[in-house]
Every structure is written in C-alpha cells, then in structure tokens.
Amino acid sequence: MGEPLLVRLIADGPPSLWEWIARNWDTGRVGSIKDLLGDHLVMSLVPIVAGLVLALPLGLASARWRWLYQPAAGVFNVVYALPSLPVFMLLISVTGLSKTTVIIPLTFYAIAVLLPAVVDGLGSVPDHVRQSAVAMGFTPLRRLVQVELPIAVPVVLAGLRVVAVSSISLVSVGALIGQGGLGMLFTRAYQNPFLPPVVVGIVLIVALALVADGLLVLAQRLLTPWVRARRAS
Amino acid sequence: MSWLSDFFGDPANWSGPDGIPARLLEHLEFSALALALAMLVAIPLGLLIGHTGRGGVIVVISANLARALPTLGLLVLFVLLLGTASILPVIIPLVLLAIPPILVNTFEGIRSVDPELRDAAYGMGLTGGQVLGRVLVPVALPLILLGLRLSAIQVVATTTVAAYTGLGGLGRFVIDGFATKDYASVVGGSVLIVLFALAVQLVFTLLQRTTVSPGVSRRVKVRQVASGRETT
Numbered sequence: 347m348g349e350p351l352l353v354r355l356i357a358d359g360p361p362s363l364w365e366w367i368a369r370n371w372d373t374g375r376v377g378s379i380k381d382l383l384g385d386h387l388v389m390s391l392v393p394i395v396a397g398l399v400l401a402l403p404l405g406l407a408s409a410r411w412r413w414l415y416q417p418a419a420g421v422f423n424v425v426y427a428l429p430s431l432p433v434f435m436l437l438i439s440v441t442g443l444s445k446t447t448v449i450i451p452l453t454f455y456a457i458a459v460l461l462p463a464v465v466d467g468l469g470s471v472p473d474h475v476r477q478s479a480v481a482m483g484f485t486p487l488r489r490l491v492q493v494e495l496p497i498a499v500p501v502v503l504a505g506l507r508v509v510a511v512s513s514i515s516l517v518s519v520g521a522l523i524g525q526g527g528l529g530m531l532f533t534r535a536y537q538n539p540f541l542p543p544v545v546v547g548i549v550l551i552v553a554l555a556l557v558a559d560g561l562l563v564l565a566q567r568l569l570t571p572w573v574r575a576r577r578a579s
Numbered sequence: 580m581s582w583l584s585d586f587f588g589d590p591a592n593w594s595g596p597d598g599i600p601a602r603l604l605e606h607l608e609f610s611a612l613a614l615a616l617a618m619l620v621a622i623p624l625g626l627l628i629g630h631t632g633r634g635g636v637i638v639v640i641s642a643n644l645a646r647a648l649p650t651l652g653l654l655v656l657f658v659l660l661l662g663t664a665s666i667l668p669v670i671i672p673l674v675l676l677a678i679p680p681i682l683v684n685t686f687e688g689i690r691s692v693d694p695e696l697r698d699a700a701y702g703m704g705l706t707g708g709q710v711l712g713r714v715l716v717p718v719a720l721p722l723i724l725l726g727l728r729l730s731a732i733q734v735v736a737t738t739t740v741a742a743y744t745g746l747g748g749l750g751r752f753v754i755d756g757f758a759t760k761d762y763a764s765v766v767g768g769s770v771l772i773v774l775f776a777l778a779v780q781l782v783f784t785l786l787q788r789t790t791v792s793p794g795v796s797r798r799v800k801v802r803q804v805a806s807g808r809e810t811t
Contacts, residue, residue, distance in 0.1 A: 350662030427780040429736030432769030435753055439766075511646045518649040519740055522754065532655045536744065539659055548652040555647035 351541055366542035377530065383550065385445070386527025390514045390554075392449050397456025397509055404457065405464025406490070415465060422458035430455075430519045438523065448520035455516070456509045463505025467498030496570070503566045510558040515551055586752075586767025597751065599771065606748035606775060609741070610734045613670060617677035617730060622723070625685025629719070630711055638686045645679035650737050658744040669746045673737050677730045684726025688719030720791050728783035735776050749775060 355361075372380045408415035433451045441447045471494045479489045518529025526533070531547035567574065586592060592599055628634045653672040661668035692715050700714040716723070742750025752768025755761070 350660060350664075352660040352662075355660070424777065424780065427732045427776050428773055429732075429739045429776055431736070431739050431750065432753060432772040435757065435765050435769040436773075439762075508646065511643065515647050515649045518651050521651060522740070522743055523757070526651075529649060529651055532649070532652045533743075535659065536655045541656075541659060544652055544656045544659060548649060548656065551649045551652065552644070552647045559643070559647075 351539060355541070361542055363542050363545060367546060370543075377534075379528075379531075379546070379550075382528050382530055385525075386514070386517055386529075386551070386554070389445050389448050389517045389520065389525070389527050390452070390510075393452035393456050393513050394506070394510050394558075396449075396453045397460055397513075398506060400453070401457045401460035401464055405461050405468065408461065408465050409468040419462060419465075422454070422461055425454050426458035430516055431522060434520060434523050443524055445525055447523065448517060448525050452513050452516060456513060459509050459512075460502070460505050463502050464498065467501035468494055470501055471497045499569050500566060500573070503562055503569075507559050507562045510562060511555040514555045514558060518547070518551060582763040582766040583770065585763035589763075592767070602747060602749050602751055603771070603775070606735075606738055606750075606772075609666075609670070609673070609738045609746060609748055610731070610779075613673040613677050613734045613738070614727075614731055616670075616674045617681055617734075618727070620674075621678045621681035621726075621730075622685055625682045625723075625726075626689060626711060626716070629686045629689025630707075630715065632690070635686060635690065638683055642679040642683040645676055648676070650676060650740055651743070654737075654741055654744045663745050666746060669741050669744055673734060673741060676737055677734045680729040680733060681723075681726040684722045684729070685719070688722030688726075689715050691722070692718045717792050718795055721787065721796065724783065724787045724791070728780070728787070731779050731783055732776065735772075735779055739772050 367379065370379050372378050404418060408418055428451075430451055434447055437447045437450060441450065475493065475497065476489070479493045484493065517527050518532060520526035521529030521533045524530075528547045528550050531543040535541070535543035535547075587599075595601065625638070628638055650672070653676070654669060657668040657672050661671075689711075696714060696718065697710060700710045705713065738746065738748050739750035739753070742748055742754045749768055749772045752764045752771065756764030756768060
C-alpha cells in the first residue's frame, strides 16, 4: 500500500466528493452508487421486517407460556454473540454468494433484539387494563389486537429502532463476501486507495440509518396518539 | 465436514506465526487491548455523567451514532488515512466502537439507582465518593457488566473484520482463505471465531454471576421489613 492518504489530503486539500458522486451515481453498470443503495435497502429492510414478523408470534408464545421464554431468549442471546463474518462464511455453503447469505443472519440478530422487546412490551400492559378488557367481554384475540398490542407498541418500536439502525450498518460487512450493498464502496476504496468512496459510503449508511430511525419515531407517534394527548393535558 | 478435518488435521496449521495458537493469541490480545482501552475511557466517564446527571444526552446520541457507523467503513477510512505502518489505525476504530455500549450502560446503571437509596446513603453520612463506590456501583453492576459483555461481543466481531485491513488474529484464516479459495481455512477459521465468541460470552456471563451482589441480583430473598411488605 502507498503513502497514508492523510499526507496527500493535507497537501492537496479534500477531494471533490460531489464530482465523484456525479460520475458514479448511475453508470448503468453493476456497482453504481444507485445500484448499491438499492441492494443495501433490500438487504437491510428484509431482515428488519422478517425479524419483526417472526419475533411477534415467538414473543406472544413466550408471554403466554413463560417456560418457553428462558430457553428461547437463551438461544437468541447466544446467536446474537456470533460475529457476522464467520456466520456469513459458514452459510455460503448452503445459500451461495447471494443476498440471502447476509439476510438470514441479520434476521436472527433482529429476532434476538425483538423477542425480549415483544415480551417486555406485553408485560408492560397493566393488569387492571387487561382485566377491564376481559370484563367488557373482549375475546382473547380481540383483547390482544385492540388492547395489549397497542400498549406494547412503544417498547417493541424501541427494539425495532435498534434493529433498524444496526441492520443498516451491519449489511456493509457483507462486502467481504461480495454482498455488502454500500459496503462494496469500502472494499473498492481499500483495494484502490481512494477516499471519496469510503466517505460517501459511511455518510450514506449513517443517513439511511437516521432516516429509518426517524420514520420509526414517526410511526410511534401515529400508533400511540394517547401518549401525546396525555402529555398535553 | 472434510474441510474441518483438512483444517484442524493439518499439522502446519498448528505452528508458526500463522498457526492456530498464534492467531488465537493475537485475536485475544487485540480484543483485550481494545476492550481495556475502551473501559479506561467509558467507565469513569459513565460513572461521572451518571453521578452528576450532566451530559446524559450526549451519551445517548453517541451510542445511537456508534450503532449506525459501519465498522468496515471506519476501519478502511482510518487505515487509508493513517497508513499501515503500525496497528494504531486499526486499533483506533476498534476502541471507538467499543466505548458506547460500556458508556451508555454504565451511565444508565448509575442513573437508574433508586434515589431513595442514594439519599439514604448520604443520610448515613457517606461522602459523594463513598456513595458512588459503595452503593451506586454495586447496584449498577449488572448493567455495567452487560455493557462490558456487549462491548466484548462487538470487539471480537470487529477484530475479525479488521483482518481485512491487515490486522492479525483469527479473521486472517477467513479473509485470506476466501481470497485464495482455500475453503478449509475459511470454514475452520469461522468455526474457531464462533467458538471464541461463545467462550467470551460464557466468561462474561460467569463474571456476572460471581461479581454481582446476591442482594442486587435477587439470588437471596430480601428479608421482610417491619411493615410486612417485601422490599424487592
């Protein structure tokens, strides 16, 4: 590798990021920024959604049958401790060099964060509220959908925010197996020492994470209007 | 499975500077170094901010930002900027990413101590430092240790990725093996890293069992107080 780029950065001043972005945004070939951004969105959104869809029934079951919770949480706690890169590598023999290889582990990490969030969320439903619903003649299903889940929303969404932000940043590790979305900009910049791709990659990933986080905060406001109403009164 | 026996059965993989023992030791060294440096910064800062209650917002923002920062991008950025003359450019992002989990959990741990407990300690005549050391830290210890465990998990994973930017450690087997299509090395290295991560997880779980006061973790039942109400 050549000289540290900091030396050149100080001598020549910062490179023109905008020019580099304009040249590489949509080249029509594989690996344009637009292309990588799309890949990145798919590889991060699928685990977020799939994680939620899988964690909800698992969390409901764990909340109902408490004996299930400890072993389930234990397994996902262990899964969460596994570094992503070796897991990607071990999965390659099953799923090949595809987006799925990145999506599957990220989905498991998502469940590991969301399972306790769902269980805690349901646990945050006050007993008198649950009993009132029973006394009003709510069937168990209607009680779940109209009373318990809405009350659980803030805790579940707090978990979902963590999942969204970390999934978006974790996708980039997939670049080491050629499936990293915007992370491909990092490997490209390393192989051919050049700063703009790294800076643009980091900025875009952090920006995506912030947008996802903001959308979830907005979703929480829309889903739990009573929180604001209570604060205003 | 023959990849595993190829990798672990090859005597050449068990000796020399790129053998399993040497790489394992490197991985342990880099992870421990990064974790120790991060603790050195994050624990005092977390205690201070939690105790004084000032600067909490910064802690929460830094934790969220750290989660959003892509580790690979940060590693490549530092290595490109500072060169590969020493391991410093790789250690800096490793430490930076290890700080937030410890910082935020130490801060939350101290902040969430029951104010009545804190007041009682002051009421008994303890000084600020004594209150922190004898009351707040023991009560906050489960969260502090959780922060350390999350940070350790993060460091082990980041050290693996850092092999891409030239750092030694177990990641070398995976990265080099992938580049040279030596799949025995990829699979063997991956299994080693997974086992290493599980061992780290186990050590921190045991640490939590042994160092947290039984009264705090509720492993002993708190005696009933005069009013007859359980104090838990």
